[in-house]
Amino acid sequence: MTEPENRPTNFLRTIIDADIAAGKHGGKVVTRFPPEPNGYLHIGHAKSICLNFGLARDYRGRCHLRFDDTNPVKEDVEYIDSIKEDIRWLGFNWGEHLYHAADYFGQLYDWAEKLIAAGKAYVCDLNADEIRHTRGTFTEPGRDSPFRGRSVEQNLDLFRRMRAGEFDDGAKTLRAKIDMASPNVNMRDPVMYRIRKTSHHRSGDAWCIYPSYDWAHGQSDAIEGITHSICTLEFEDHRPLYEWFLEQLALPHRPTQYEFARLGLNYTVMSKRMLIELVKDGHVRGWDDPRMLTIAGLRRRGVTPEAIRAFCDKVGVARANSTVDMGMLEACVRDVLDPKVRRVMVVHDPLRVVIENVAESAVEETLAPFFPDDPPRMGARNVPFSCIIYIEREDFMEEPPKKFFRLAPGREVRLRWSYVMKCVGVVKDEKTGAIVELRATIDPETRGANPKDGRKIGGAIHWVSAAHAVPVEVRLYDRLFTVPNPAGAKDGTDFKAYLNPASLVTLSGALGESSLKAAVAGERYQFERKGFYFVDPIDAKPGAPVFNRIVSLRDSWAKAAQDAQQPTSGGRRERRGSSNAPR
């Protein structure tokens, strides 16, 4: 009952199962997602959100949303709202359990005095540089601060005066008195409070001293009754400190910290610093640029919350650093969208075709299902056909290679939902030799039927009637970087050097079937043989839709074509992830 089916197990579930079996925390599970409101959430955060809220859901516990807002100089309310919106959009709900570390400042302060009184903390006059220099190195122990021996009375007095604003920023800190010789540098008298005469987005000017992460986090967990405090691997070294504070305070509730590996994805960057740089330097159009793996970017691109959740489930949770293939995300997106999205025809790069045996005035309409695999489910639309149509330029080849079964001189293809068409002529530009038009004839017997003589038609292509087509803007998005690990260049090359110049290709000449006149912002479609698309909620205007490609369809022809072009030269061909490249 606690373990849902289909959800892969992981070490945390194993631990929780054991805790429940042992009656720990009275069998309760309380987790939390503790973002610092200093930036936008990205897919890495989504992993943590799915984990924490997912555990709470599956074990019938609860998950708190707690803003870890202990550093006023980096944080801002603007982020609070975006973070809440993103979590809700992802499909999770913290109910009434919304908290701020800032709301614990009073309690934290009292506890700090308690530690001082117990001789476990002291006010230190060393500045940041001096603290660094006396901390020692990995191989040498640190030296005690000259202020380490201050009396309890003195410390209390000084600490109260710190709080009262008597000292300048950086002039003094409160430090935990632990062990300057500890092999774990985090235990070498870590700072608990620093002076920051900055107003806080939540506590205003009530405080001029602010607790550090290490001092605030575990105690916040304890206050809220968190049972399993889940964070990423880099905090592992902080666990002894987390436990030390809890032990000194001897609080009735004792949370435990567990660490898991953060999500890494290839062909992108995830660090806040790099994301900011991309936005600030204009390499993308903002935090919600569809190429960004921010939650806002994914949403704008058209990726659904279900797909992100499915991805997080599939990726799993473990303690080994890993980099997940972008193809995995793409696969999840296709999986989720495929059964629920209408199919429609859009020609991305139109090539004009004049059909010689159709009268100029003739217009034929065909009712075509929006979802051919289950026609009743999504209804149908009219697809008009006339003597001039456009087909995809790449669906015609003058000299087709072996397995190309689309259009070529003298060859036939099926026009989807319409006739079998034969190419009878190629019109070229006299100067450039470029193909400007095709001449064709249709087999009038083949509308909605196979050729009577039993001849097999190899391919079916999408098309659009010239007289009825609606011009649409199509934005083809591709991975933002050209290399798997842009941030990890051995020679120190800046990650921006690997930006993919084709990460956004805007098609202005694309032509959609007439039903697309009715496209509404926020809708998703499959453009047959192309991919899944989303009507951009911001740039689309009524009657002038803008489509973001969410993800391309799997394309085994593109793969075959590429393999044919670059044959395996002496083995060792690079394995390709799924291709999302513009074609």
Next chain:
RNA sequence: UGGGGCGUCGCCAAAUGGUAAGGCCGUGGACUCUGGAUCCACCAUCUGGGGGUUCGAAUCCCUCCGCCCCAGCCA
């Protein structure tokens, strides 16, 4: 370098001493008016290397190798 972690298929990831799940990718085939979807089959004699314990080891022990994190008054 001191400390803390981690190494299971190209990429994720289960298996907790009983004889290597699953997903992504890939390959072959069936089907197909989307080269999509779907279906079927194949895809680690082996768990970083080497020793050892055991009837039996990815799991325990020893040893070596590789990778990641830590010296913010960031989180």
